[in-house]
Amino acid sequence: MKELQNRLRSELYNQELFETAHTLGMEYIENIESQDVYPSQENLNLLDHFDHELNSKGLAANKILNFLQKNGSPNTIAQIGGRYFGFVNGSAIPAALAVKSLSVIWDQCGGLYVSSPINAKLETVCEKWLIDLFGLPTNSKAGFVSGTSMANLSAITAARYHILQKQGWDVNECGLNGAPPIRIIAHKQTHASVKKTLTILGLGLQNIEWMEADDQGRADINTLPELDDTCIVILQAGNVNSGAFDDFEYICNKARASGSWVHIDGAFGLWARTSSALKHLTKGIEKADSWAVDGHKTLNTPYDNGIVICRHEKSFVSSLHANGEYLVFSDKRDPILYGPEMSKRSRAIELWATMMSLGKKGIDDLVHGLHNSANQFAQGLSDLGFEICNDVVFNQVLAYYKDNETTESILYSVQNSGRTWMAGSKWNDKSVIRISVCSWMTSENDIKEVLSLFENAIKSH
Ligand SMILES: Cc1ncc(COP(=O)(O)O)c(C=O)c1O
CATH class of the missing domain: 3.90.1150.10 (Aspartate Aminotransferase, domain 1)
Known part of the structure; x- marks a missing residue:
């Protein structure tokens, strides 16, 4: 161990190592506007170099860096440039890339206030700014997760808890066996990540009451079933193909009158709400109960940046947070309360920097x-x-x-x-x-x- 420690210590203080990483990153940025977006076959063949057994003695950090630069860099997708239009993958705002590279060296564990006061503080700030930007209920709470898939999972976990709690059933303690029914209402153009959430949560795809979708991929409101207070209704701000928005005003009004929970998958479309010219697309969205959105799509934060927002703090926290004797909670924000992760990287830093920029x-x-x-x-x-x-x-x-x-x-x-x-x-x-x-x-x-x-x-x- 001592020998290993000595080697690692000398690498930690090896300025040249980190400067090389920085220089290589800058060279990547310099070429971003001219370079091809997708790797050539010749470059893709370089990936074969990664196919070897793990060595026994380890490798010097500078050699690892050079190896990655030679065989890895040509096999990136030039997504931060201007000619990538795949999926709904955003670029990255420069200030956020810069603070990310600093915070990579901080390497914070963002779960608790005591494990990273700066992350906890920036989560609090981002929560306030986002609720304000989106015009959502001011008592809402936000959790900072890896992307909208996790945000959908977090929100619908809270909804499941909430709906069952109202019927006198504690799903945390009693699980789903013998639980009162939950009705799930979604439409046929619901995103794959929502379907995955419903399977993970044991709600079952066959149990969904499917609404039809119209020719733009919006929920057809004529097929909305009669709602009651056992329903979770899942809507979409931004169809993954067409970009279409559901009729939130109509459906949220019906849901509210019946006591249903409405969840909005707004992975990229919730940002329409921040544009004066496009805000009309999201009319009525503030009447929902939970919202999922990405930073790493429309807002152009670097990757691994999703947000879940929920107006029911008690159900949100009760359904997601973990307890443990060893955990040290504070009287400030403890991020662990607002999402499924315990250890997590401090992704709010880039979100904050993007909005600041x-x-x-x-x-x-x-x-x-x-x-x-x-x-x-x-x-x-x-x-x-x-x-x-x-x-x-x-x-x-x-x-x-x-x-x-x-x-x-x-x-x-x-x-x-x-x-x-x-x-x-x-x-x-x-x-x-x-x-x-x-x-x-x-x-x-x-x-x-x-x-x-x-x-x-x-x-x-
Ligand atoms: C509408 C919608 N929902 C959910 C997701 C999943 O988001 P993520 O990839 O950030 O988990 C996407 C991704 O494109 C999406 O477009």
Whole structure:
């Protein structure tokens, strides 16, 4: 152990090691606007170098760093640049990247106030700012989790506890065997992460009362069943394909009158609420009981940044927090109370830095700017002869060219250029090209370059 300690100590104080890491990171940033978005096959072959047995004596830190730079860096996706339109993956605001690199060295365990006062403080600040930005009930509490999947899981865990508690059943103590019924109402375009949550929580996909979805992927309100106080209703701010928003006003009013719990999956769409031009899409959303949203999508925080917000603090905390003799709670915020994790990294630091960097006006500009870029894309694609299959209400564009086969082949050749990347999807039985504009960096030139790739792909088809 002593020998090992000596080696590790000398590496910790090896300034050159950390400076090299920093320099390599800066070189990556310098090339981000010109480099290809997706690795070439030649680069992907470098990944084979990672296939070896774990060595016995360990390796010097500088060698590990160089090895990763050589074989790993060429196999990243240039997501922080302006030509990546895959899934709903955001870029990262520079101030947040910078504070993240500092806080990586702090390496805080963010579970308790005593394990990281700075993380606890910034969670408190972010909670207040977010509730204000989204215009949610001021008594709501927020938890900082890895992404919207965990935020959905956390919120619906609280909802399950709340609904059963009202019926005199403590799910923490008694579990689900013999529990009173919970009715789950969701619609057919509900995101996969919500379905996963329902399976994890033992609520069962077969038990869902499915509402139909309309042609934009919104809940069809005509298929909303009669609600009562045993219901959890799950709605969506931003359909993962079309970007469409459910009718919160109508459904939340019905839910409130019946005592149902409404959960909103707003992974990327809840941010519409922060833009004066797009806020109308979220009308009535404040009447829900819980909300899930990502920092790492529309807001452009670095990755691993989700938020759950809940208006019922007692159910939220009772359903999620853990107790242990060894835990040291404070009279300040203990993050462990507001989510399923105990040890966790201090992700609120980047969220705080992002909001500090943009300010309210900058957030509005960013969100609205993504929408404008999506419209430019849609117009350009339509000029090239594509059918735009969705109403571009937010940042998502679904494009189709002649038939499924042609659309897929055009997508494939644009992806193969390496200069950009977006995925395909299925929309109303059609194969579509799915463009999600989610980077602060996307410029008119980026859009022009990508449109010319589409034009060439059509010509060579
Ligand atoms: C509507 C919606 N819900 C949930 C998720 C899952 O979010 P995360 O990947 O942050 O867990 C996504 C991801 O794209 C989404 O679009």
